[in-house]
Amino acid sequence: MPAAARTPAIRPVDPARVRAALAAEWQALADFTDALESARLKDPSGLTGWTLADLVGHIAAGVEAVPRWLGQPEPTGPPITVEQWAGGTAAAAEAISDLAQEMAEAGKTPRDYVEDATRLVAETPDTRVSVTRIGPMRVPDMLVTRLIEAVVHADDLERATGAAFPHDRQALAVVTRVLADILAVRAPGHSVEVRVPPFAVVQCVTGPKHTRGTPPNVVESDPRTWLRLAAGRVTWEDTVDDGSVRASGERADLSGWLPLLG
Numbered sequence: 001m002p003a004a005a006r007t008p009a010i011r012p013v014d015p016a017r018v019r020a021a022l023a024a025e026w027q028a029l030a031d032f033t034d035a036l037e038s039a040r041l042k043d044p045s046g047l048t049g050w051t052l053a054d055l056v057g058h059i060a061a062g063v064e065a066v067p068r069w070l071g072q073p074e075p076t077g078p079p080i081t082v083e084q085w086a087g088g089t090a091a092a093a094e095a096i097s098d099l100a101q102e103m104a105e106a107g108k109t110p111r112d113y114v115e116d117a118t119r120l121v122a123e124t125p126d127t128r129v130s131v132t133r134i135g136p137m138r139v140p141d142m143l144v145t146r147l148i149e150a151v152v153h154a155d156d157l158e159r160a161t162g163a164a165f166p167h168d169r170q171a172l173a174v175v176t177r178v179l180a181d182i183l184a185v186r187a188p189g190h191s192v193e194v195r196v197p198p199f200a201v202v203q204c205v206t207g208p209k210h211t212r213g214t215p216p217n218v219v220e221s222d223p224r225t226w227l228r229l230a231a232g233r234v235t236w237e238d239t240v241d242d243g244s245v246r247a248s249g250e251r252a253d254l255s256g257w258l259p260l261l262g
Contacts, residue, residue, distance in 0.1 A: 018147055057105075057108060059110050063117050070130055077135070148175050152231045179230040184204045207251050217248065225239055235255075
């Protein structure tokens with residue numbers, strides 16, 4: 001009998017690498033938001049209904065959540081995956097928005113929580129299961145979600161302020177690869193090769209399998225464009241039109257699978 005098809009999954013990420021990248025990206029967020037002029041906090045963030053202050057409050061809430069979650073008893077029930085988390089965040093959008101505005105009104109910033117959160121991240125064993133807003137998660141997976149949030153919202157800050165954000169390279173690398181893997185899980189197959197140099201290459205979408213030579217269907221972008229596509233900050237059509245995504249081949253249209261978060 002033929003072997004059973006392997007269910008696509010996100011490739012494991014070294015938990016130590018995630019911890020180091022998260023600590024560095026959180027520190028960069030704290031430094032960047034500390035440097036924002038108070039008068040700019042009323043500016044639009046680029047996210048619907050949110051000011052720049054709301055975005056800073058949301059980032060602060062994302063850091064604050066880690067010690068709060070880890071301070072609760074371990075939950076029961078099967079842990080959810082990073083891919084399930086990525087598809088379930090939209091259900092909590094209203095609560096997330098309310099908390100962001102509460103944090104903004106209280107003047108909270110990432111600096112208020114980074115030290116405590118970083119310490120707990122370093123001390124918590126990989127074997128633990130954590131509470132999250134969406135469901136139980138293994139700590140290594142929960143930390144990947146925090147890294148995705150940190151990197152995506154750091155990019156939101158960059159877009160809103162026009163100032164380049166100094167991403168930790170490992171943070172950007174991990175998030176780029178995980179988001180590419182989420183696409184491969186949701187659109188399994190081997191007919192399209194997605195390249196995000198220098199961090200990720202995956203094959204996806206059902207169809208004829210490529211074996212050698214140049215694949216007939218190729219999609220390529222830079223990491224920041226890939227982040228923005230995955231998070232729904234830009235559209236497939238606009239990025240193809242402006243050349244920030246290069247797509248060739250009759251199957252190289254990923255608009256039906258984007259965005260990946262939400």
